[in-house]
Amino acid sequence: xxCQHIMTRQISRSDAxxxxxxxxxxxxxxxxxRDCDTCGQNEATLNNACNNCILINTALSRFADSNIPxxxxxxxxxxxxxxxxxxxxxxxxxxxxxxxxxxxxxxCFAGPHGTGKQLSLETELPTxxxxxxxxxxxxxxxxxxxxxxxxNVVELHPINLSPESYExxxxxxxxxxxxxxHRWLTWDRDARAEKKAKxxxxxxxxxEILDTLRVGGSQQIANHSIPCTQPLNYPPQxxxxxxYVLGIWLGDGTxxxxxxxxxxxxxxxxxxxxxxxxxxINSSLxxxxxxxxxxxxxxxxxxxxxxxxxxxxxxxxxxxxxxxHIPNRYLYSSFKQxxxxxxxxxxxxxxxxxxxxxxxxxxxxxxxxxxxxxIHSFGIKSNIRKSASFLNGVxxxxxxxxxxxxxxxxxxxxxxxxxxxxxxxxLCRTTHRYIINIKPIDxxxxxxxxxxxxxxxxxxxxxxxxxxxxxxxxxILKKASTxxxxxxxxxxxxxxxxxxxxxxxxxxxxxRELMMVDFLVIDExxxxxxxxxxxADLFGRQMEDIFRRRSENKLPLFxxxxxxxxxxxxxGPIRQSIDSLMGFATIVPVLGKDFRKGGM
Numbered sequence: 302x303x304c305q306h307i308m309t310r311q312i313s314r315s316d317a318x319x320x321x322x323x324x325x326x327x328x329x330x331x332x333x334x335r336d337c338d339t340c341g342q343n344e345a346t347l348n349n350a351c352n353n354c355i356l357i358n359t360a361l362s363r364f365a366d367s368n369i370p371x372x373x374x375x376x377x378x379x380x381x382x383x384x385x386x387x388x389x390x391x392x393x394x395x396x397x398x399x400x401x402x403x404x405x406x407x408x409c410f411a412g413p414h415g416t417g418k419q420l421s422l423e424t425e426l427p428t429x430x431x432x433x434x435x436x437x438x439x440x441x442x443x444x445x446x447x448x449x450x451x452x453n454v455v456e457l458h459p460i461n462l463s464p465e466s467y468e469x470x471x472x473x474x475x476x477x478x479x480x481x482x483h484r485w486l487t488w489d490r491d492a493r494a495e496k497k498a499k500x501x502x503x504x505x506x507x508x509e510i511l512d513t514l515r516v517g518g519s520q521q522i523a524n525h526s527i528p529c530t531q532p533l534n535y536p537p538q539x540x541x542x543x544x545y546v547l548g549i550w551l552g553d554g555t556x557x558x559x560x561x562x563x564x565x566x567x568x569x570x571x572x573x574x575x576x577x578x579x580x581x582i583n584s585s586l587x588x589x590x591x592x593x594x595x596x597x598x599x600x601x602x603x604x605x606x607x608x609x610x611x612x613x614x615x616x617x618x619x620x621x622x623x624x625x626h627i628p629n630r631y632l633y634s635s636f637k638q639x640x641x642x643x644x645x646x647x648x649x650x651x652x653x654x655x656x657x658x659x660x661x662x663x664x665x666x667x668x669x670x671x672x673x674x675x676i677h678s679f680g681i682k683s684n685i686r687k688s689a690s691f692l693n694g695v696x697x698x699x700x701x702x703x704x705x706x707x708x709x710x711x712x713x714x715x716x717x718x719x720x721x722x723x724x725x726x727x728l729c730r731t732t733h734r735y736i737i738n739i740k741p742i743d744x745x746x747x748x749x750x751x752x753x754x755x756x757x758x759x760x761x762x763x764x765x766x767x768x769x770x771x772x773x774x775x776x777i778l779k780k781a782s783t784x785x786x787x788x789x790x791x792x793x794x795x796x797x798x799x800x801x802x803x804x805x806x807x808x809x810x811x812x813r814e815l816m817m818v819d820f821l822v823i824d825e826x827x828x829x830x831x832x833x834x835x836x837a838d839l840f841g842r843q844m845e846d847i848f849r850r851r852s853e854n855k856l857p858l859f860x861x862x863x864x865x866x867x868x869x870x871x872x873g874p875i876r877q878s879i880d881s882l883m884g885f886a887t888i889v890p891v892l893g894k895d896f897r898k899g900g901m
Contacts, residue, residue: 402786402819402857419463419747420761420768421478427760429535431629435748446754447486447767449531449680456751466745467507470738472523473684475764480747481508485768486758487525488733490516502528511739526733529680530765538634542615543575545713546597548645550616551625551668553592558622559612561649564592567714568648572597577612627671632678640709643675647711657722659711661703664690669701674763681707682734706731734766786819793823796844816850822859 337351422436427445438454446452465481487510488502505525515521540547549568554561560582563569569579578598597612616622631642651661661676663669669685676683683705690700712718723731752759758767781788796815815821851858 402781419458419461419480419483419749421466421745421747422460424477424761425763427533427763427765430633432763435750438750444752445530445533445760445765446752447528447530447758447760449533450754451534452752452754452759454750455753458749458751460746460748462744463747464744465508466742466747467511467739468742469507469510469736470740471527471764471766472735472737473682473764475734475762475766477762477766477768478742478745478747479507479768481506483507483768485510485525485527487527487736489513490522490524507739510736514736514739523735523737525736526729527736527766529682529732529734530760530767532636532679533760533765535633535635535639535678538630538638540631540634540638541619542612543577544631544634544638544642545645546572546575546577546612547619547621547627547631548642548647549649550597550612550645551621551627552646552649552651552663554625556623556625558596559614559616560594560596562592562594565648565714565716569595571648571713625665625668627668627675632671632675636679639675639678640711643672643679643711644713646672646675648714648717651712651717653712653717653720655720657706657720657724659705659707659721662700664698664700666701669703673703676703676705677764679707679709680732680765681705681709682731734764781820788820789814789818789822791815791821791823796823815847816854816856818856820857820859821851 420435422434424435425432426435426438429443429445429451433442438457440454440457442454443451444454463480467479467481469477469479471477484504484506486502487505510525513524516524549563549572550559550561553563572579580596580598581593582596583594613622619628621628627642631638634642647659647661650663651659653659661669661672663672673683673685683703686702686704687699688702690697706723708721708723710718710721712721750759760766761768848858
């Protein structure tokens, strides 16, 4: 009936997908197209086609464009390797998707999920206030995504001992310990090639990356890379010392007081703009040096020039006198404040070569590590190199050089800023971290987390490397979507939110999608995400109606829950409805060892 309705009315391309909600209808249209006696048309071409076949082609084209979720367009369609129970069931469901579809398979995966995609408990995660180890993370904690924006930890999955553990090493020296199934959004050599700019990064597991780690025959070039993050959006801080002035002092200041050595009037002008007075102490004519020594004077806070003391006393309050380092409030300040700090450091102890290579140099390893972290927070790849230093043939302390390239104006000095450049051929090398080695390590206690970022990406380590977090059932949707099935992945919380807050039309549309979509996955199917009060009974009956309609139409349904006994997790008026709909679902217990009982 619906096929005939489509064929006998004028339908626009934009409306075609809404009129073809199921694959069964699509197949019926294809059959009509192939059996057309008027023009003998097929779906490959529109040459000399009759109006009826052109109409069907338009509808089918719209269906093909729309039924594959955009989040799965660039995923590598490979069988995942995870928990054996899930793997066996996954293989059973995907080896013959048509059978799974036409039998209307209904399965509830019950038990701890997040058994793959795990990271070592020692992994450091950046937060808006500093760093936290994965083992100390709590639900509700805030992290960062690859766009530099704050995201929330919505779920911590159980700790598991990963039998296949690996250490991933990047070209800047950063290492991460992860399981074989952990997801990474990586570019390979083909995707990075200029002539193939339309290629996109692909989500790959650690094991998949290991299998294709290097390419290029005898040259053995690193194949996989991960794009650097965008600059992190830390909140603004109330800073007692202007960040540019602090950067200058950290680079060229005297350790025990508020004096600096300087040979550039531009730097002195920048310090004065920040409200400080600058007084000459020792001229270069007297000390036979190219630079003069200045005392940075009182900070002017008002037109009345109210004085609060020399820079020395502000440095003492920050506890940096005799202990040069970057205070945390400066490291975790806003983009503008951090940039001013980096400009001060680079104007004093930084340099830029004619080819655009930037370098910061310090004899203090702790300070160099902090500057390296500061540079990383802008999404810039850099590394530290240790080398010996000599002056007039005399051996001095080892120095630590941080080398990087960027288009961000990390200088204020014009003579240095004018050399800043990033050639096109350098762009990929300097904005991507390359995976240079993956080696197996002893089994490690690991865990997976779920964040609410739209990309499912979050940052790890002090290098702020983006890593991926996906859900197990997405693998089933990957297979189904590429076969032309219409797929929908929602959480129980999404359904509840729609039923409570949206308009009547939106509620109707949402219910229709839940009833008619080819493959439906409902994640977080747990009483914690269920509505309470008077609306619970009504919502329970609506859910039961949706499930029964799908059962009658033999449409597949997959549910995921953290509760080994899904029915027992619900209480009150909805308990009876859940018990009823579970009557036609196969419950697959997903077992996993939980190391939290051991005190970890």
